[in-house]
Structure formats: structure tokens, C-alpha cells
Amino acid sequence: MIVMKFGGTSVESAEAIERVAKIVASRQRRSPVVVVSAMAKVTDQLVAMGQKAALADCDSALQSLKALRQRHHYTASELLGKKRAATLAPKLEARFAELGNFLRGLAAVRELTPRGSDFLLSFGELLSSLIVADAFAVRGLNAAWVDSRECLVTDATHTRAVPQMESTRARCRKKIGPLVAKGRIPLLGGFIAATADGVPTTLGRGGSDYSAAILGAALDADSIEIWTDVEGMMTTDPRLCPAARTIKQISFNEAAELAYF
Numbered sequence: 334m335i336v337m338k339f340g341g342t343s344v345e346s347a348e349a350i351e352r353v354a355k356i357v358a359s360r361q362r363r364s365p366v367v368v369v370s371a372m373a374k375v376t377d378q379l380v381a382m383g384q385k386a387a388l389a390d391c392d393s394a395l396q397s398l399k400a401l402r403q404r405h406h407y408t409a410s411e412l413l414g415k416k417r418a419a420t421l422a423p424k425l426e427a428r429f430a431e432l433g434n435f436l437r438g439l440a441a442v443r444e445l446t447p448r449g450s451d452f453l454l455s456f457g458e459l460l461s462s463l464i465v466a467d468a469f470a471v472r473g474l475n476a477a478w479v480d481s482r483e484c485l486v487t488d489a490t491h492t493r494a495v496p497q498m499e500s501t502r503a504r505c506r507k508k509i510g511p512l513v514a515k516g517r518i519p520l521l522g523g524f525i526a527a528t529a530d531g532v533p534t535t536l537g538r539g540g541s542d543y544s545a546a547i548l549g550a551a552l553d554a555d556s557i558e559i560w561t562d563v564e565g566m567m568t569t570d571p572r573l574c575p576a577a578r579t580i581k582q583i584s585f586n587e588a589a590e591l592a593y594f
Contacts, residue, residue: 334363334364334365334366334513334552334553334554334555335360335363335364335365335366335554335555335556335557335558336365336366336367336368336545336548336549336552336554336556336557336558337356337357337360337365337366337367337368337545337557337558337560338367338368338369338370338523338541338542338544338545338557338558338559338560339353339367339368339369339370339560340370340541340559340560340561340562341370341371341372341373341374341375341376342373342561342562343369343370343560343561343562344369344370344371344372344373344461344464344465345372345373345374346372346408346411347408347411347412350408350412350464350465350468351412351468353369353465353560354468354469354472354474356560357469357474357518358472358473358474361474361518363555364513365518366509366513366518366519366521366548366552366554367465367469367476367518367519367520367521368520368521368522368523368541368544368545368548369458369461369462369465369520369521369522369523369541370457370458370461370522370523370524370541371457371458371460371461371522371524372404372405372408372457372460372461375401375457375460375461376454376457376524376538378397378401379401379453379454379456379457380453380454381397382394382397382398382401382436382453383436383439383445383449383450383453384445385397386436386437386439386440386445387439387440387443387444387445388443389440389443390440391436391437391440394436394439394440395433395436395437398429398432398433398436401429402425402429405425405460405461405464406418406422406425408464409421409422409425409464409467412464412467412468412471413467413468413471414471417467417471421463421464421467424463425460425463425464428456428459428460428463431456432453432456435449435452435453439453446491447491447492448491448532450491450492450535451491451492451494451525451533451534451535452533454524454525454535455482455522455524455525455533455535457522457524458481458522458523458524458525458541459480459522459525461522462478462481462520462521462522463478465520466478466520469518469520474518475516475517475518476517476518476519476520477512477517477518477519477520478520478521479508479509479512479519479520479521480521481521481522481523481525481526481544482525482526482527482531482533483504483508483527484501484504484505484508484509484521484548484551485501485504485505485525485526485527485536485544485547485548486500486501486504486526486527486528486529487526487527487528487534487536488528488534489528489532489534490534491534491535492535492537493535493536493537494526494528494534494535494536494537496526496536496547497529498547498550498551500529501547501551502550502551505548505551505552506551506552509548509552510552513552521544521548522541523540523541523542523543523544523545524536524540524541524543524544525544526544542559545557545559563579564579565579565580566579566580566583566588567579567580568580
């Protein structure tokens with residue numbers, strides 16, 4: 334079994350998701366479990382919506398929500414075709430309705446708590462994972478959408494929750510293990526989790542990599558693959574410095590040390 338994680342730029346458009354499907358198809362014999370981030374920039378947009386709503390600027394927040402809704406429906410339509418996209422649409426609309434109601438409530442109370450922030454930011458991965466799961470299905474991949482909040486158990490430290498590995502291991506083996514055994518490809522949103530009581534939490538920004546590692550450990554996976562839009566670990570961010578170079582060799586200890594910065 335392998336855990337494969339794809340970041341926001343890897344699922345930012347229909348074309349990008351198409352590439353992800355091909356990569357996963359090439360790994361089918363290794364029993365993949367797939368983790369995806371929110372579409373690129375979506376988490377930042379959700380943060381901005383929350384800030385606007387907390388300042389009682391509900392109209393602006395809902396306008397941003399409208400644009401987010403259009404982007405996801407457009408991507409679904411491009412990937413699935415109109416008929417299949419219409420089947421998925423009610424699932425997406427249920428999420429958008431829930432998100433809209435939350436923003437209206439937030440504008441009324443004018444306070445975005447850490448718990449509320451986790452609830453708000455969870456929508457990015459919920460939406461992207463639903464779309465990617467359907468995209469896999471129409472391309473012949475036997476995908477099964479799994480709600481991360483039912484598998485990854487954490488404490489109640491909102492915005493930077495700590496995984497509870499014993500409970501997580503038990504839930505993953507109960508919910509994901511049988512799917513893998515049947516030849517299905519479980520597909521989950523990264524970054525998001527929940528307490529034992531079902532209250533949504535997040536693992537902190539950039540937490541999708543962490544989700545993949547937690548799942549890999551819980552399922553005793555043979556390996557974890559973190560797929561990105563660059564060729565490997567680089568000396569710096571190539572978007573900021575065009576002269577950035579790929580590091581040809583690095584030890585686990587060196588990589589772990591760099592992760593602190």
C-alpha cells in the first residue's frame with residue numbers, strides 16, 4: 334500500500350486533476366490511498382471570506398463565495414461532462430449552502446473563533462476531494478470518497494490539532510482498510526480532521542502533508558509519496574528565485590532539520 338498526496342497546484346484545474354488521475358492509474362497495483370489539498374488559493378480565499386464576514390461585510394463575503402462556487406462547478410463540468418457534473422452538483426451545493434449559512438452567522442456574531450476557523454477552512458478540502466473522486470470514477474479508477482473527519486482523530490487544539498494515533502489507527506483500519514482490500518482507491522481531503530466527538534479540526538496550514546504521514550503510519554503503508562509541481566527538493570522557492578536548483582541528494586536528518594524553517 335502507498336499513500337499519495339497531491340497539493341493545491343496539482344488539483345487547481347481540470348487539466349491538473351487529469352494529470353493526477355493518470356499518475357494514480359499508473360500506481361494501481363500498489364494499492365494507493367490518495368490525499369488531496371484544496372484547489373490552489375482556495376484556503377486563502379476562505380480565510381479572506383471569514384475576515385470579511387467577521388467585520389460584518391457579509392455581502393462581500395458572499396460575493397467571494399459565489400466566485401468560489403463558480404470555479405468548482407466549472408472545474409467539475411470540464412472534468413466530468415455536463416451529465417455527470419449534474420449528478421455531483423447537489424453534493425457541492427450542500428457544502429456551499431452550509432458555508433453560506435456559516436458566513437451569515439459569522440457576520441451576525443462578528444467573531445471568528447479558532448473552532449469556527451477550522452470549520453470554515455475544512456470546506457476547501459471537502460470540495461476538492463469530492464470533485465477528484467468523481468473525476469477518478471469517470472476515468473475507470475475505482476475510487477471511494479472518504480470523509481477525513483471520520484478517520485483522522487485529533488485533540489481539540491483548534492487550528493493546530495494534535496493527532497490521536499491510537500484512535501486514528503483504529504478508524505483508518507475500519508473505514509479505509511476494507512476499501513483497499515476490495516481493490517478500491519480511497520480518496521480523502523488532507524488538512525482536516527475531527528475530535529473524537531466529531532468536531533472539525535485542522536492540522537495547521539500546509540497540513541495535507543501531515544495528513545498523508547498520519548494515514549501512512551495508521552495503515553502501515555509501504556511508502557508515502559508527496560507529489561508537487563517541482564522536480565524535487567530545491568535550494569529555495571523557484572517562484573521567488575529563478576536560479577533555484579534541485580538538491581540531488583539529502584539525508585533524512587538534513588531534511589528533518591530544514592523542515593523547522
